[in-house]
Amino acid sequence: MTTRPSLPPSDVSAGVGIAGVIGLALWVLVCRFWPAIADTFALSGPHEVMDGPAAAMSALLFSGAGMVGWSLLVDKVHRRPSTGIDWTAPRPLRDVLDISVTKIAGLWATWALIGFAYCIARWYWRGQYVFAMEVLESAVPFLFLGAIPYVLWLDRVLVNPRDGAWHFGAMLIGREPWDPAEVKRHWLSWLVKGFFCAFMISIVPGGFGAVVRFDWASVTHDPVALGTLLIETMFMVDVQIAMVGYLVTMKPLDAQIRTANPHLAGWVAALMCYPPFILMGDGDVLDYRHNGAEWAFWLQGHDALLWLWAGALVFLTAVYAWATVAFGLRFSNLTYRGVLTNGPYAFTRHPAYLSKNTYWWLASLPFLTTSGSAVDAIRNTVILALVSGVYYWRARTEEKHLLAEDAKYREYHAWMAEYGPITRTLRKIGGALTPKRPVVQPAE
Template identity: 65%
Template sequence: MSERQQAPATRPVSDVSAGVGLSGLFGLFLWIAICRNWATIADLFAFPGPRAPMSGAYAALLTLAFTSLPMIAWSVLVDKVHRRASTGIDWTRPRRLADTVDVSITKLAGLWATWAIIGFFYCIARWYWRDGYLFAMEVIGVAAVPLFVLSVPYVLWLDRLLVNPRDGAWHFGAMLIGREPYDPAEVKRHLLAWAVKGFFCAFMISILPGGFRAIVELDFASIPADPVQLSWRLIDLLFLIDVQIGTVGYLMTLKPFDAQIRSANPYLAGWVAALMCYPPFILMGEGGPLSYHEHSADWGIWLQGHTALLWVWGAMLVFLTAIYAWATVAFGLRFSNLTYRGVLTNGPYRFTRHPAYLSKNLFWWLSTLPFFATTGALTDVVRNTTIMALVSAVYFWRAKTEEKHLLGEDPKYRAYHAWMSENALITRSFNRLGRKLRERGQAHQVQPAE
């Protein structure tokens, strides 16, 4: 499918309203306030237990409930997403259970086999049994049995309402049982979608406790009137927002909320570009080939002694992190890497198609300042600057592979892509710059002799 099409007169309406993410923020901040003030609350209601802030790993996990429930309520009660045709659900004509039970049994076979494959992968992959992943494995292990049990009534209920209950899970189950014909393309789509969920859910759960503990235990009075320390604490809060909302997105892939994974990125390049940014495959980590921290220092070191500049620089970093968090919040229940779950056109996505990638990379450039090296050696300056440029190139590659996926999936995204190219402030500016550079390059090409 060609990426080029006539730009629509107006920006397409987003599949996710701003209210979804904002309601999630309300629930998140409410729970943080409760946890920070738990000693006072426990005294007030004479609750048993210690009188201290609730900053443990399971308090961080419970945040997901306080964040997701308001988003679900807004999605269903205000946006009424469950009534959309894109859910694949017809609420007006439920079938008899007897008419769909065979389909459901086949689907459950496919679903349970998928979970067993993911569990086996968790068992054999060593990185899941050290550091923060130990908490993720504990959580997933505890949740496994309830999920298996609850999947039975959920699938039996949902299949009575689905227009086409023979989805990817059914096709995978049919392949395993061998009694009915199945579509290999549907099996592939199903397995890719669950590969995304299995990989990223464990990662997101593993990083929940650290950021949550830092914010709940933070003593605001102890923060000096220091632009560096104040900026980093605000950045910590914004990253907490990103992680909490993002984790909800990975967990809430449910059709009644119109948040299902409609397809995972089918291109190998997309997977390679994404996975090299996450453990255990991360290339940007300490000692990795794209580590940009060798012989470098943070912005607070390079700019120390220039108080006014520190305040301005810190404000820029907080602003960029806020854009990054906003890009996640705007997804509501649908945040996820490597997937198509509807088209998002509001929030920061009004200005650029990839606000998270753009803000994240600008943050790294401004916070690290790779143009300076602690050794003072020109070779280190050149090396760090080049590696930082390569990191940005990886995210540019990720953006292009994601666009290729979405352009092939939804005419609404193609309309959004075209509208952004002509109207969005940042995207339009980059496109015009690219056209000018190409035109200049063509003008300087040597013409062949006649």
């Protein structure tokens, strides 16, 4: 009997994300019950402070500290060869000073250009993005000044300190040969960070505040309220852990962006899912909610169905959050930062996309409309199918990128295609639904 091969090992341990969730949960509990703690220590101050933007951003410290601590103390990721660091042979500072100055120039120029892009793009100065711009403005002095000791320290132990930032700096200074391919890789990575960091910061306060403010005691007998609370909580976990992932793309944590997706199709497929390029918003091209309503509207009065639907939606959101938590410090869109094969990725290559799209189908029920129009129902159903098609396209472009980068991912991809639980289940269902051809007996 042939033994089924095992999944290739994951580059990220399960403990990293779990440590982050525990840290986040502790901070949420402190914020939720702050009035009692304030009374105990004779402190004063409005409760709203603890569910506001500052508290939401502070949560990143708690979740991030847990993940960084686990990565360094338990997984010891800083010792991995994939970091590109050799801690045993630090160079004298004088030997890398010229390289470091060039790299710092490249980094400063990169950040200045991203800042200029923020300034001229109007969408960054209205709505929820205003908060992101305020946070980033406050971070500018620490970023620019902190880069000096960080680069000087790290370049002494990097095996190859001439990375993309150095090549971009060398291009600007014009003193040494530089590689255009390295400059391109550098800019693709920073375009990912620049675009998604602003977006993620802008949505951090909303979900965090909703969970802290929610009246937890009132939801136990209401499937809609309880489902809403748990779904909000899962999305908060997703956003918090993902935000930490975007912030700590550092080589000592083995969380650096090794490459960003070089394919234009990958960028187009991803960016149309996020503002300002999003096509799925109200009134946009792929808006599937015209004259529609959410699940609670259609199922009201049917308690058993409400509980069943709420449970299914919470489960799907939990899978979605689990997919982000499994990435730990390495979460980000459009990048290769190692191969993940554990958690929900042991069941399917794209658990986040699968669970998110299934959630949308169950939550919106696009074939039901408040107008009673069959045209609206058909239109909404077809458009949501197109939205799911966009995510299928995203998945394929991501696979194309990763298959070209890492032999381990190629092994994982092949294993999932042959032995993945969901793939095998769908294959069996397809086989069962396929009409069997009658067996023709040979003529005697």
